[in-house]
Amino acid sequence: MALIVQKYGGSSVADAESIKRVAKRIVDARRAGHDVVVAVSAMGDTTDELLDLAHAVAPIPAPRELDMLLSSGERISMALLAMAIHSMGFEARSLTGSQAGMITTAHHGAARIVDVTPVRVREALDEGAIVIVAGFQGFNRDTRDITTLGRGGSDTTAVALAAALGADVCEIYSDVDGIFTADPRVVPNARKLSTVGAEEMLELAANGAKVLYIRAVEYARRHGVLIHARSTFSSGVGTFVLGPGMTVPEGVEGGEVEEPIVAGVATDLSQAKITVIGVPDVPGKAAEIFKIVARSGANVDMIVQNVSAAATGRTDISFTLPKADASAALRALAAEQQQVGFESLVHDDQIGKLSVVGAGMRAHSGVSATLFEALSTAGVNIEMISTSEIRISVVVRGDELADAARVVHTAYGLDGDTEAVVYAGSGR
Numbered sequence: 001m002a003l004i005v006q007k008y009g010g011s012s013v014a015d016a017e018s019i020k021r022v023a024k025r026i027v028d029a030r031r032a033g034h035d036v037v038v039a040v041s042a043m044g045d046t047t048d049e050l051l052d053l054a055h056a057v058a059p060i061p062a063p064r065e066l067d068m069l070l071s072s073g074e075r076i077s078m079a080l081l082a083m084a085i086h087s088m089g090f091e092a093r094s095l096t097g098s099q100a101g102m103i104t105t106a107h108h109g110a111a112r113i114v115d116v117t118p119v120r121v122r123e124a125l126d127e128g129a130i131v132i133v134a135g136f137q138g139f140n141r142d143t144r145d146i147t148t149l150g151r152g153g154s155d156t157t158a159v160a161l162a163a164a165l166g167a168d169v170c171e172i173y174s175d176v177d178g179i180f181t182a183d184p185r186v187v188p189n190a191r192k193l194s195t196v197g198a199e200e201m202l203e204l205a206a207n208g209a210k211v212l213y214i215r216a217v218e219y220a221r222r223h224g225v226l227i228h229a230r231s232t233f234s235s236g237v238g239t240f241v242l243g244p245g246m247t248v249p250e251g252v253e254g255g256e257v258e259e260p261i262v263a264g265v266a267t268d269l270s271q272a273k274i275t276v277i278g279v280p281d282v283p284g285k286a287a288e289i290f291k292i293v294a295r296s297g298a299n300v301d302m303i304v305q306n307v308s309a310a311a312t313g314r315t316d317i318s319f320t321l322p323k324a325d326a327s328a329a330l331r332a333l334a335a336e337q338q339q340v341g342f343e344s345l346v347h348d349d350q351i352g353k354l355s356v357v358g359a360g361m362r363a364h365s366g367v368s369a370t371l372f373e374a375l376s377t378a379g380v381n382i383e384m385i386s387t388s389e390i391r392i393s394v395v396v397r398g399d400e401l402a403d404a405a406r407v408v409h410t411a412y413g414l415d416g417d418t419e420a421v422v423y424a425g426s427g428r
Contacts, residue, residue, distance in 0.1 A: 005167045006029070022081060171238075179209075197243075200390060211229060320351070359390050368392055380404045
């Protein structure tokens with residue numbers, strides 16, 4: 001008998017039939033003798049629809065009230081799922097994030113979990129119930145307000161519950177069969193991985209892979225939670241995300257004896273590039289620029305500084321950041337143009353980032369050569385390059401990103417024999 005925490009995303013509980021399908025899967029786990037705790041997202045596009053409603057009545061919705069509104073989506077799905085389980089003859093108890101003991105910071109819209117006190121979850125399990133918890137939300141003790149966790153919040157809820165309860169595994173269900181070597185919507189013949197290291201998964205998630213969110217993977221690695229990524233729509237084995245010292249559970253086939261050189265190729269169309277032109281090439285100017293950007297709240301990713309032009313003593317500095325942060329960063333920089341002394345700003349939101357990730361890069365040469373040769377053969381120009389110990393990222397034109405991903409995927413020998421399936425079309 002094991003304690004299993006499961007998480008179901010919006011595509012998994014999109015309508016009544018989907019909810020009943022999820023309920024059957026949960027009941028099957030209970031029939032097998034396991035204790036089951038479930039974190040659930042809002043149905044389908046409910047969160048987006050609630051956001052649209054909020055902006056229809058108020059151009060800038062009050063953060064506290066927006067959290068109250070958005071948290072209602074998960075409460076709807078948790079109650080409906082509990083009802084479906086009851087109809088199958090099993091006891092189920094739904095709990096909001098606050099009832100489940102998800103204690104967070106007070107930052108509305110992007111709160112972080114600071115503690116989990118799952119007293120009521122334990123009580124319900126001890127009484128033989130299946131526990132359904134609303135994902136994406138928590139409670140701040142100081143303000144006594146409901147908060148939401150931001151992007152990937154339901155994944156993080158599930159992992160945090162698994163850590164607090166000492167669960168044997170945290171199963172993250174989506175509409176794909178596990179973790180693939182690339183996004184199946186971009187690279188149709190992407191191959192499913194039986195295992196992936198937590199370090200590699202962090203890099204993939206940070207660079208555009210959407211099947212798992214980076215906050216959840218980092219929480220799992222820090223607290224020793226075994227993540228099992230699976231599909232709601234099939235009975236496939238899925239992919240295990242292995243942290244330090246973890247192995248594939250007994251009786252499960254898969255897991256390479258030696259780490260592959262490249263685990264996957266990630267793509268990201270959500271970034272923009274800002275180039276600060278004509279920066280005086282003197283000590284401290286880059287620091288001034290990025291302090292201004294930091295004060296705007298923007299999260300900088302890649303940075304490239306050109307060689308100074310000898311004739312002018314000036315240089316250009318380019319950096320990438322989320323598209324949503326670009327306007328604020330541009331306004332902040334423009335306001336300080338005279339003080340910093342740069343000549344102009346150029347904004348480019350038609351870029352794409354391609355990242356190659358693999359723990360095996362540490363011990364193998366030629367990984368970068370393969371990447372650059374594949375892109376050259378395909379006629380794809382590289383605008384920026386960034387590397388870490390297990391990752392190489394390049395910025396290319398956005399309309400070339402999909403083709404670039406496919407040729408690079410093939411160049412590293414990652415192609416599978418069959419096309420991957422995205423059951424609900426979202427990749428989540």
